[in-house]
Amino acid sequence: MVQRLLILLAVALGAPALAIQPQGTIADVWQPAATPKGGVSWKLLESTRETTRQDENGYIRAKPVFPPEVKALNGKRVKVAGFMMPLQNAAKQTHFVLLAYPPGCPFHLHAGPAQFVEVKAEVAFPVDLEGVTVVEGVMELTGEDEGGVFYRMTRSRPG
Template identity: 35%
Template sequence: MMRLRTWILLGCLAWPYPIYAEIPIDSIDYDVPVTPLPTEKYQFEILSTLGYSDQTGRTIVDIIEGYEINLALSVDTLAGRPVNGLTPKFNLTGSSKLIPPGESTPLTSTDESGILRFGVIGGKQGMDTLTVSYGDNRATLHLNIISLQINDLPAAPIVLGGLNWSDLMQTRLSWADDQVQVNFSDAVKNRNGDLVTVSGFMMPMDSSLKQTHFLLTSSPPHCFFDIPGGPAGVIEVYTDEGIEASWDPIVLEGEFELISAPQTGVIYQLKHAKITNP
């Protein structure tokens, strides 16, 4: 088989004739990652399965209020080699919340494939802007936050004196020593072990009419593989007698417990729960 080759001219002032070196092109391994340099120009892109371009060429992602989307940064050299170990800066303007690298995944810099994963939780209705940068490299994503009311999705009732989802969502997760570390806010810590009321939406765990074990989410669930709000936007619920499955918002009363060393991704539990009035 013929091997493709490239010729490189080696100039030499002390020798009057040009010298050529023959180097096989296939000796360059484009799968081998390179280390980042702030002065270099890269192929820099935010990846999303939900992204589309508007008439002005902006990249847009639609998010329902309170829902989480998974994103990734892809970084390659202009020649197509992945950049490993690049730690970018994130700037999110608007009411949405960034789930930074190191919280949803252990990595805080690009991996050997040049990929760094992170996420965003949609804020209030409007257009937010996410910019990821490194040196002179920038990638921008516009977040179109869609109101729950516009989509005819119900809102959970407000429970006076009950658990507040905005407080629950302040909990931060991070990775350390291959384990998830949970940093609860003081407002949440103070409710640990209390008998509390909380409103939300049922995400059934099986096909039973009455659910004795289910998830309570901050926003209406739309996919069993995508929990609205991420780990801080869901409570694992246990009941003694079972609660009838419903897509309507519900209000529960039960014993609130924090999980500081989660094994299944759950950081909140409500035990001996029962339906109550707001």
């Protein structure tokens, strides 16, 4: 009974993230954007772990622990695919967030710091709220600032 209610709720809300298994169980099919040809996977970016630190004001902040494979991306031009979250009130964006997972699913928590990239573009991207956006840019590993951003891509352009 509860299963049916969950399925009906998911269908009513338009959530494609749930699927029924043959035994009647619900499986999570929530997946990150596919890796573009020659690009960096979200699986690799999500391998960064978090620890905590106390900032100069006494606040506890997340601090990244980058694995060697991620550290090797720092300063390199890379490609990443994801879902655009605009930060500007414009049809084209030069500053936005690229999310690993589609935004707005009520069954999943918001992205953690290893699941998004801040993008600063030299070439404006058209806003695309439905599909996948591929970004090519210079990867910067961050995480010591108050923003909680672990990844930033600069000098970016559509990939």
